[in-house]
Amino acid sequence: MSTTIFDDLIEVVKAHPIIYDIRMKGYQKRGSRREKAWQAIAKCMQQRGHDINDDGCRRRWNKLKFAYTRDRTLRRIQGTPPLRSSCAKYFNSLAFLNPFLDDYKAYLFLS
Numbered sequence: 001m002s003t004t005i006f007d008d009l010i011e012v013v014k015a016h017p018i019i020y021d022i023r024m025k026g027y028q029k030r031g032s033r034r035e036k037a038w039q040a041i042a043k044c045m046q047q048r049g050h051d052i053n054d055d056g057c058r059r060r061w062n063k064l065k066f067a068y069t070r071d072r073t074l075r076r077i078q079g080t081p082p083l084r085s086s087c088a089k090y091f092n093s094l095a096f097l098n099p100f101l102d103d104y105k106a107y108l109f110l111s
Helices: 005-014 032-047 054-078 093-110
Strands: none
Touching: 005 032, 005 054, 005 093, 032 054, 054 093
16 A cells, blocks of 8 residues: 555654654744754655655645644544544544644643
8 A cells, every 4th residue: 555645744743753742842942953853854755755845744744733633623522523524534643643732732721
């Protein structure tokens, strides 16, 4: 079975927690560590045969993460998966984000 760009992106981003773990030192700073991580992610994606730069990786990741967050919320409210889901195929692969999304909500609430 061949992997899609999203399968690869999830796998590569998962290896770079500075992108999604708000508890990591340097997460809050918009700059060097996160920027270097996106460049490394883009390089890895290119090595896997995808024609994408760091900005493209970032945009695709943000869309995927937003869709996952929305679907996760709907599943909690409705008790079942949403009828129309843009990330249903990747829902289980993105479950590693759950503790970090919960931390992020708490962080926003306390800010």
